[in-house]
Amino acid sequence: MFSKALEHWGKNIPIRDCVYQFYTGLKLKAEIYPDTIPSLIKLKNNGYLITTLTDLPTAMPDELFKRDISILLPYFDLYVSSLSCGFRKPNCRGLQMIAEYFNVPITELVFVGDEDKDRETAIHADCQFIQINRKNRTSETIFNLTELIEKLID
Template sequence: MAFLVFDLGGTLMKYQGMPANWSDFYLDGFQRVNDALQLNLTNQELMDACEILRSYNPRICGREKEYSPEYLFEKAIVSWNRPSLCPSTLVEYFFDGLKLVPIIYDDTIPFLNLYRAGRGHAAILTDLPSAMPDQLIRQHISKLLPYFGFYVSSATCGYRKPNPAGLQYLAGKWKTKLSELCLIGDEEKDEKTAKAAGCRFIKIDRSGKNPQLPHNLSELSSVLGL
């Protein structure tokens, strides 16, 4: 059985009401920071922070190198001129302001149970939403983690898709060839990642628009012959 590597967002789960690009919600996060810490920031200072954070957003700038949340928030608030602020504290309040609601797709756990029964190898490979702490997303998907031998984020390997570093990392952990891996995802960047690594790719089309693609993990079972 193949070594299956799953993208996370849009493939196994989603955040309720959140599009692929979260930049329109940055102001909500920074307003939460402002209120919680009683900083009395001006609207311009808040907007400046949003704009700097947007400049690092991979959906906008296309960056592959990963940066820590603390680094990104330190850059974002440079115009606030408040050197005593702790970036880690800002990160906590910022994401609290986004009011994230994780939703695991109904077909995800039944599929993983089926795949695990066949003793298949499985891993998660995910790009963290820009500036999001790794431990936060792990907390949000805690029900899924026991089904996977490895969880690899862009923070783990230092690079974001379509850089193949994450797949290379997993091939090393599994002590197998990259060509033995199969990446399952929902975006073009997932396909480009698989191509860059020289491994198989299966696209999940949860929109149901393409009749030639599996629309969920239940249909993926048939594709994989489970």
């Protein structure tokens, strides 16, 4: 994508520099909620393995996104992105990689997500799905990660 855009400028600009400048300029920011870290700690203390499966914007390097969520990385046993697994959700390849990495059946995974494509991914993988919806509490969703703890541990 970026190489095609640079072709028309007729300048020898390193693609990596262009990509970093583009995504840095967008000033994208991951929102980390107050219940996130305490919930991750409680899950870890109760023996849960924690991974992340995220879709990155097209051509965005993992390093840029990881920098934005660096406070969370110590709590993850594995980080998987659309870039590292080669597929975007709802393709379930990322969940397959997670199951293979930990040598567990994919059906034992619990996938927590906030988008319809997360649900579709879990369906394709035949694993449990818990939808989080921080805007509208419903009987089918959890409102925050504290409610996840209540479902899994308490």
